[in-house]
Amino acid sequence: EAGVTQFPSHSVIEKGQTVTLRCDPISGHDNLYWYRRVMGKEIKFLLHFVKESKQDESGMPNNRFLAERTGGTYSTLKVQPAELEDSGVYFCASSQEGYGRHEQFFGPGTRLTVL
Amino acid sequence: AQSVTQLDSQVPVFEEAPVELRCNYSSSVSVYLFWYVQYPNQGLQLLLKYLSGSTLVKGINGFEAEFNKSQTSFHLRKPSVHISDTAEYFCAVSSGGSNYKLTFGKGTLLTVNP
DSSP states (O other): OOEEEEEEEEEEEEEOOEEEEEEEEOOOOOOEEEEEOOOTTTTTEEEEEEETEEEEEOOOOOOTEEEEEEEGSOOEEEEESSSSSGGEEEEEEOOOSSSGGGGOEEOOOOEEEEO | OOEEOOOOEEEEETTTTTTTEOOOOOOOOEEEEEEEEEEETTOOEEEEOOOOOOSEEEOOOGGGEEEEETTTTTEEESSSOOOOOOOEEEEEEEEEEEEOOOOEEEOOEEEEEE
């Protein structure tokens, strides 16, 4: 069974540009989460999808961040325009419904560097 | 609101020595507790979890943790570490409900030296 995959693994962009991160969850996992780790800080929750619906987006930093999950499968996180403070590692995680909700499976992360 | 404190940012130990990584949490509701590990250039992997029942939880790779409700702690232990245990370890909590989002500590970098 394939795990959670994220693309790209690294992205280096200039301030003001747009970047789109992609996450493919484990097949059949309805729950999808995005987290971010800024250097030196803890990993922080950004948002949670249940299928294609946003369940909780309380962790999204501001309206420059837009997350979508078309058809309840893969998800994208777009940053537009990117700022220096957006640099960090963006993790995606997925989990099943029911009792399986307790275990989130994480992807390898996308390291975003904004210059 | 929940929070997690990992008291040590770095823990260096020698191979075959015992290790304890400390984690304290605060929450106004019942919590579920987790330890994740991140090996170099990899994603986060679940080591173990406490959901309910026995307060001593055993995980993968010989790790175990004990939930102490009165001290709001969930310390991770291993009696004898290997070089391959070198990684960053994260303690996390969630409160369930309709959203099982995780609140993480800042992580502890465990370095096992020969």
